[in-house]
Amino acid sequence: MALPKKRTSRSKRGMRRSHDRVAAPNTVYCQCKEATLPHRICSSCGVYKGEQRLIVREADAAK
Ligand SMILES: [Zn+2]
Incomplete structure (x- = not known):
């Protein structure tokens, strides 16, 4: 093995x-x-590129 x-x-x-x-x-x-x-x-509103991609429930958004 190479040794310094x-x-x-x-x-x-x-x-x-x-x-x-x-x-x-x-x-x-x-x-x-x-x-x-x-x-x-976006983890809080579920929008990507100005388009709604995920439905964020209130229980999840509160966390
Ligand atoms: Zn958002």
């Missing part, structure tokens, strides 16, 4: 890990003013 000749410095390790974070999910605002994920049906 030198221990990676704190600086180099940090430089590598600077790209490791998970990107925050993008938010898009629905016509019902609710923040949702892009290219997804």
Whole structure:
């Protein structure tokens, strides 16, 4: 197995890990003013691209 000749410095390790974070999910605002994920049906009103795609029951919407 390949073995590193030198221990990676704190600086180099940090430089590598600077790209490791998970990107925050993008938010898009629905016509019902609710923040949702892009290219997804709105979980609070069930509308996608201005079209009603899901019937959201009151019990589910309250959660
Ligand atoms: Zn909505």
